[in-house]
Every structure is written in C-alpha cells, then in structure tokens.
Amino acid sequence: MQLGMIGLGRMGANMARRLMAGGHQVVAFDRSADAVAEVARHGATGAASASDLAARLSVPRAVWLMVPAGVVDAALADLSPHLAAGDVVVDGGNTRYTDDGPRARALAARGIEYVDVGTSGGVWGLERGYCLMIGGTPSAVRRLEPIFEALAPGPEAAPRQRSGPVTPAERGFLHCGPHGAGHFVKMVHNAIEYGLMAAYAEGFNLLKHGEPFDEPADLGAIAELWRRGSVIGSWLLDLTARALERHPSLDAFEGHVADSGEGRWAVHAALEAAVPTPVMAAALFARFTSRGEDDFANRLLSALRYEFGGHREPGA
Amino acid sequence: MQLGMIGLGRMGANMARRLMAGGHQVVAFDRSADAVAEVARHGATGAASASDLAARLSVPRAVWLMVPAGVVDAALADLSPHLAAGDVVVDGGNTRYTDDGPRARALAARGIEYVDVGTSGGVWGLERGYCLMIGGTPSAVRRLEPIFEALAPGPEAAPRQRSGPVTPAERGFLHCGPHGAGHFVKMVHNAIEYGLMAAYAEGFNLLKHGEPFDEPADLGAIAELWRRGSVIGSWLLDLTARALERHPSLDAFEGHVADSGEGRWAVHAALEAAVPTPVMAAALFARFTSRGEDDFANRLLSALRYEFGGHREPGA
Amino acid sequence: MQLGMIGLGRMGANMARRLMAGGHQVVAFDRSADAVAEVARHGATGAASASDLAARLSVPRAVWLMVPAGVVDAALADLSPHLAAGDVVVDGGNTRYTDDGPRARALAARGIEYVDVGTSGGVWGLERGYCLMIGGTPSAVRRLEPIFEALAPGPEAAPRQRSGPVTPAERGFLHCGPHGAGHFVKMVHNAIEYGLMAAYAEGFNLLKHGEPFDEPADLGAIAELWRRGSVIGSWLLDLTARALERHPSLDAFEGHVADSGEGRWAVHAALEAAVPTPVMAAALFARFTSRGEDDFANRLLSALRYEFGGHREPGA
C-alpha cells in the first residue's frame, strides 16, 4: 500500500527503504532536502513539504511520523490541516504515552485516526526488521497491517515456541491496546533495556577491575563466549561482543551516557503505581551520574567528612 | 576420550549424555544408585564408588566433579586418594573462585592437575550445549579440549560476528586464566543474570500494575513480541515468553526467590575492588526481600512512623 | 493575632493549641463536631462551618488549612466564597508543590493571598514546635510572621552555630521562595526522612540478623548508646531508642509501611531534573515492597528459575 513518511533520520529513512523492499510505495518528506533526495534514490517519491506530501497521497491517506518526541506537535500542526476525515496518522517515535490520548482526541474530532507505535530496532532495523508496539482503534490498526507486516521481522526471526496459527506478536507487531498503549509498552521496553545494559556494563567493569589474577581478562573473548549456550545470551550481548572486539579498551568513548526520556517516564509510571523498580532506577541514575549530576552531592559528602573527621580530600 | 563424572544431578547426568552423544566414554558415579543406573541406561559405565570410578578409568585419568559447591571438598577427599600424578580433576560446579587456588595447590603437590570450569546452560544444556568458563594451567586445559568441544554449543549456536579462524570462545569454551579464573568469570556471569532477570521482572510487573488502560496488558503476547527485532531480545526473554504463555498469572509460583551464592560473591568482589554494582546489588537484595528478610527493618519503619506521627499501620 | 484553623486532626488541633499557648486567638472548624468541641475546650472559638468560621474572623482574615492533600481543593471550594480581597489562606498540609501555583493564581484573581507551608514536627510539635517551610509573596508571609513565630520551635531548640542577629531560619521558619517553594522544600525534607529512616532500619536489621555472635545484640541499648557522642545521633534515633525499649521485638508492628506522596514526588522531581537519588528511591521502593508490590516480579523470577534450571521453589 501507499504510505507517507515524515522524518527521514536514521530510523525513518531505513523504515522507508524496508517498506519499499516489501513492495510498498512511499512518499517521503523531511526538512532536509538531502535526506529526501537520498530516500528518493531508493525509490521513494520525494515531497517538498507536509502539504505537498498530503497532496501526493491518495485518499484515505496513511502518514507515518518518525520525528523526535519534542517536535511531534509541530509536525502535526504542519500536516494535519492537509488531512481529511478517514485519514490515519501514525506517531512512530518515542512519544510519552500520556501525550497520545489528547492528540488522538483532537484528530478524532475531525474524523482522523491516530495510531501510536513504539518502534524498536535501531540502525539494524532495515535488515532485522522492527519490533512494533501499537496503540489505537482496532479498525485503524487493522488497516495498517500490511505496513506493520513489512516493517516487522517476521516469525522466522526467532525460534517458534508456540503451536497453533502464527500470531501477530510472533510476526513482530502487536496491537497492545487503546491510544497510548503502544508507547506505554515501548516505554517499559526501553526501561528494561536500560536495566539490561547496566547489568552487562557492571559485569564487564567487574571483570576489568575486580579480577584478582595477574593476566587481565580478555573481555571481548568473554563476551563472545557468553553468546553461546549461556543463560545471559542476548542481542545486547552480541553488540557488546562486537564493541569489545573493535574497541577492547573502549577508549573511543567518553561515557557521558544520554537518556532519551522513556527510562524516566517508566520510573515515574512505577512511582504512580507503587511498583518497585530498583534496577530500572539504578540504571537511570547511573546515566545521570555518568554526566556529573552527582557532583554537588559528592562535594557535600566531602564537606561533611571534613566537618566531623577533619578528613581532607582532594581539593579540600 | 574417557571421562569420569561424579555427580549425576540435573546438570551432571545431562552432561554425561551429551558427552556420550559426542563420542566420548563416560564412567559415572553418584551417591544415588538410581542416578547411576539411569545414566548407565544411556551408555555410561556405572561405578559403585569414587574408588571404583578411579579404578575403571585408564591412566592418566580425567574426572569431572559436578556436585554442589558445599560438598566439593568431601567429594575430593573421597576421590583424591585414588588418583595419581598425571591425573586431572575438574570442578564444574558453582564453587567460589577463592576456593580454587588452595585446592589446586593441594593437588599439585601430588602431581595432580585441577581445572575449574564455570558451566552455564541449565536443563537446556543437553540440547543447546554448555557455555564453559575455564581456569587452570594451559597444559591441563589443552588436554581436556575434546571434552570441552563436545559439551560446548559450537560456533553455529550464534551468528558469527568475527572473521579469521574460529576461536574457542566462538565454539563455546574459553580458557579464562589461572586457577579460579573460570569460576570468577562464571560468578560475574551469574550476577549479570540476576540483573537481567530483575530488569525483565520489574518491567512485567510495571506492565501488569502500571498500565493505565482499561484492558489488562497481554503479558505473554508482549514477551513474544519483544523476541523479534527489539533491542531486548534474549534467551531469558524466550523463557519469559514460555513461562507467561503457560502460566499467564504465574499463580503456580510463590516468588520466594533463592540465590545460589554467585550473586553475593560477585557483589563482594565488587566491594573489594571498589566497583559500583548497583544493579547487581538491587537484584540480589530483591531476592532476599522476596524471602521476607526485610521484615524487621519494615517493622522498625512502622514503629518510627507511629512514634513521630502517630500513624497506626496494620498490626500497630 | 487571630487565625482561622480548618482541619483539627492530630496536626491541626495541636497547632491550634500551640498558637493559643502563644497568645493568639483561634477560630476553629472541622467536619467532626467532637474535634471542634475538643479544641474549644482549650480556648478556641468553635465554628459550625467554613462560612461560620469566615464570619467569626475579623477582616482581613487569615485562615490556615490543615487537611489532607486530597481534600484541599474541596476545603477551598467550601471556604473561598466567604473570603474577600485582602484575606490570606495558608495550606499547611502535604500538598504537591505543583498544585500551589494554580491555586495561588485563582485566589489572586480575587485579591486573596495564598501561602503554602510545609509543616514538620508530627505529634511532638505541640511541645517541640513546628518546623515551617514557607512559599508565597513577601507581604503575605510577613503578615503571618507572628503565627509562624508561635508555631516554630524558636532558636533555643538547637545550639546556635552562627553569629550576628538571629535569622528566621534559626527560629524555625523560613520564607523559601514563591508559591510552591514551601511545599517543595517540605517534599525534599520528607524524601530525606525516608532515606534516614531506611538507613537506621537497615542497620538494626543487620544488627539483628547479621551479628555473628552467640548472644543476640541488645538493639535498644545500642540505639540508646548511639544517641550520645556518635556521628549518627538524630531525633529519629531518639525515637528509635524509644521504640526499641518499649517493643524490643517490634512484634506490635506488621511492617506494611505507608508512604504519603512526598517521597514519590521528590523522586519524580529528581527524574525531571536528572538528579541521581538512589538512596531516596531505594527507601521508597522498600516501602512499596513492604506492602507486597514486588509480588508479581518475584513470581516471574521463580518461573524463570524453573524454566532454565528446573529449580522448584516453594509453591512451584
């Protein structure tokens, strides 16, 4: 089918290419003309603006926004005047789930459907496919199924564990619930990701600094080893093995680790529901700390140690 | 080659069977005659005692202990009088790495080699193979290579990410360093495992109790979905999907979660090396807490709330 | 001066009594006629309703609300129609700081001042005085100064550490900033309190279960000991010593520890500002866990241990 794609960054451009490889037709727009030209080289129809994109799509339109969470409202303001009843808009970015309901209601007032899709896969999605967590009305979700099918990895991406007909989840996309449910599940997904990453990072840090033997541990070989047969095999471990093979000392990285919002929102949702999430919170705080956000607290600790014990620490 | 196997529990019996399937000859002993009979049915030579096992092995002998960490010393006391210079003993269980050096030195005084092997794979190892983390002298490790090769999953167990000749790590076994290094790496592996498990457990708890939508989330479908294309795909997630499909409410489990020592030892090693491991520690404490070990602390909190605020909590 | 007091629970009734002991005149209302009668017995003028209270106060009025955070809006709706330009309303409860700005603006539109006061002191405040964290306009705060002075503990409540004229902070009340600043500082105060309480609770739990000696530690004596000369002396430790002397085993308490909102809001504010607060979060999660909120997570851990290791835990 035909899809408009707005936002041709790393994610959007690759998704457009995967859709076209799956036989779909893509009309593409981005503020960067170069990004449009690049995806046009792969077969997409380039659009010069959101209104141009809307004009080039046959009705009822389907448009996928793949832009940063902070500019979704601006992108919708740009696009929606050119949409009509019966059209459907997808927000495939990392939007906070609480923003989806209001947007859906505003569009529904004009007969336009809104679907939120949490999209996982990163730069590998072009090749591996994207894992899609979907919220919206059943009819809108059903209508977009060919798109989801083409973007998703498909059932063969993991060994089958169930019997009976193959479910959508096994193909890599799932209608998780009403507006916001897709982004909610994606938010939890990312918070789990933070926890998993932190567990590996602590482990390799412990191997590096805690091993009591003369020879330093070969961290890249250990990561490679654990990929096979161990309980902790995972895709993140695959990537860890790649990273440690190429950069054994990781000197190319400074380790000021960003967080993109979902981790904070997830812990916030946990606070509201009284769900204990010590691992998620620890992983998130470690990222804050990696950026020096503990600085004032540490200086107060040094000051207190000086006050009660006369301890002079560096700088005191 | 020929191997003596002492300890035929879930792990040892399956390892014996995988070795025999790989063309090796196994002489097997366990305190349970039934366990010996069972593995003999699969082709092993049964032994009636450790001394009988030693007598049935051609010299130089290779004996693999697959017994709980707490009885390794007893098993060695039982076996070693019947060993001779040139023999090699493997401890494949979950021994603390600090115990390996002393044992190795005691055996080395009699010309016997000691090899520590951290073994991951659980009840699935028979089929998937075992991930082997190995410590000891190069000569002893080299001599056991056919055994490791047969137990390990082999390179095809994960997509290859390196070029050049296939390394042992890619086949699923790795000589990690001197005596103790195998168990050290296995200890860190298990602590990572605790962290990964806790991250998933928190995430599904948050999906269950934190989702703000009317329809409850289908946790089994979400786990299945994430297996394909997402950043958090892993073997533990595969198992999570299996568990949630069979037991959607998990009512079959009470949730008093055991810990088998490695998590504690890993955090202890981190303390000694000043390595921050907040995720590992949080995962470990969550297990303690699941067993009610926070009870007195919580009662003190209630008592304090009563003292300063007059708050009466249930039971006060 | 004269003050209307609405809400005569543990906190409000004691505050009214302390104000009267300080020479102020109190007009008091509560939904419970008994509570009104009780405080009238101590010299207050009882009111039959919010409108009656407003009628009994000379203009410009000053009214202090001491009600649960969840009913402040209702109390304001009840009261404010009977207020006039020039009056001032204090919210002395545990309101979320983000609610103060909107309320202040709504009242300001009618010329009514709003002051938020975080109040610490618990059931001991009648005797010890209340620590007051204040937000609002300078003029409104200045006008209420006699009230704050009477409620606060006064400078002699702690050894003086500064020279120069005694500051309001040293008398026990502080104008912290604009609307919301009082409740913000109180929120942080309570989150610190959670952390302090958890530190003591962990310590006494460790003394109880971790001491490797034959004789059990005398926890009450240890708490008493630490009150003098140690680095960890505090008012919470004073209360701990009291509680442990009366209830050495703490059997009177079940340990399902409530949290009253500020801890969650504080961690949420930390998330928004990227401030790492691992201790506050751990203390909060421990309270959630004390109420069984980790149950589903723990059951998933047991289920996973069964899946990969065949471990059968109680109930499995």
Next chain:
Amino acid sequence: MQLGMIGLGRMGANMARRLMAGGHQVVAFDRSADAVAEVARHGATGAASASDLAARLSVPRAVWLMVPAGVVDAALADLSPHLAAGDVVVDGGNTRYTDDGPRARALAARGIEYVDVGTSGGVWGLERGYCLMIGGTPSAVRRLEPIFEALAPGPEAAPRQRSGPVTPAERGFLHCGPHGAGHFVKMVHNAIEYGLMAAYAEGFNLLKHGEPFDEPADLGAIAELWRRGSVIGSWLLDLTARALERHPSLDAFEGHVADSGEGRWAVHAALEAAVPTPVMAAALFARFTSRGEDDFANRLLSALRYEFGGHREPGA
C-alpha cells in the same frame, strides 16, 4: 587510672587530652616525636617507643591502640613482647570485626586481655565525648570502666528517655558482646552514617538542581531551618548547616569521596546474612562512583548506544 596510648593522630591525641581532663594519667607514644611532645605539653608522659611505654606503666598495664586498621598488627608486634599476663590491650581503631577474635586468642594464650572498642566522635570528641562500642570479656571491660566513663559523653549529652538507674549506654559506652562485637556494632554504625550522609546529600542536590523556581534556594538557610522542630534534625544536619554557611557553593571540595572500609564490611556482612541493605549499598556505590570507578561501565554503555542506535556521545 593510668593508661598507655599508642597513636597520637587526630583521634588519639584528643582522647589522651580528654582522659587527662578526666583525672587520668596517660603515657603516650607515637612514631612522630612531635605528636608525643604535643600531648606531653598537655600533661602526658611521653614515651620513646612501645617498649619504653610498657616500661613506664605500672602493672597490670592497660594500653590503648589508636592507629589505622592496617597497622594494628604491626603495633601489636611492637608492643606485645613487652606486655605480661594480666595486662590489657584495647584496639580503639576501625578494625574489621573478624580480625578481633584471632588477635584476642593469640594474646589470651599469654594471659593478656584484648578489648575491641569502636569509637565514634571524630574531631569533636575532645569536647563532646566519644561514643564507645565495646567487645571483650566482662572482667576486662569492667576493669577499663573508669577510662570509658571519662571518654564517653555522659548521660547529659542527650535528653533522658528512660526511667530507673542510668545505664552505661546512657552514659555513652556499652559492652556489646564478646571479642569483635564492639567493632561489629561500630561497622554497622558507620554504614548507617553513609546512608544518612547520602540522604542529605541527595536532598541538597535536589534542592540545588531540581527546584523549579527562579530564585535559587538558600541551602544554608534551609539546613539551618531543619535543625529545629523537623523530623530530620541530627548532628550530621548540624554539620551540614555549618558547611553550607561557610561554603555555600561547596567549591572548596572536589567530591572524590573516600570510604574507610566499614561500609564495605557492613554490606559484606549483610550479604552473608542475606539482609537487604539497598540504602547502605547505594551510599557506598555513590562514593565509588564519585571517584570515577564507574568509568569503564559508562564507556560500555556509550559503545552499546552507538552499536544499536548509532548514537554518538561526546568522545565517540
């Protein structure tokens, strides 16, 4: 009575002075002749060596070691040849409790008593008195009671909360149990201290960076405010108020926070006893992190973010 004091650092010198102020006679030795001269100026008898100190004491001798944990064995090796049956040695430093039993047994073989005393009070102890946590035999502890009495703060250091005769705990010293019990209780004390300090540090960091108002919070005034009437009043808060008044920005401190062993030993003891101590562990890890010990872990996180998402963080 007469006491030998070995180790005249900040703690030992002040303790000697407090003892002399209490009417006791002190014979003092330190490797630094200047330190000996200084305490001699306050009335002590200086000794030129451990053997000289032993010679100057009347038998049965009482000698107090106030040296770093790492040199206690050396100090004992230096001193003990000059001791005789009936003498008593006190280790008043921050020794690990597991070291006390072996030392006590070695000395007991020669008829010499060993007493372990955890000493809290820091540089303020000269004036405030020291809180003493004591392990050893009842007879040895009883014999040293005049010394403990003089060092301890005395009952008036805190408001009395009990009736009946004043107990030793209320005077500021307590016989906690057999050899090691004093240092065990001190170890837990210090781990609580870490947790308390971290709770305040997080709170003030949150006030500094999380307050959503235009005017920055006056942290020194807030600390001063909380000293009176609030639930979180404590000696550490007194010191916080002092530090923030003198150094509002804390720029004099770099915040590389040391830890002196007890925190690690306490968490280790908690691991061994399966006692959850998330706050203590978080406080300890924050200190490790303040010293950059999370560096490699953070760089791995950055590397992973680059691998899966193409995210380039500073330095990548």
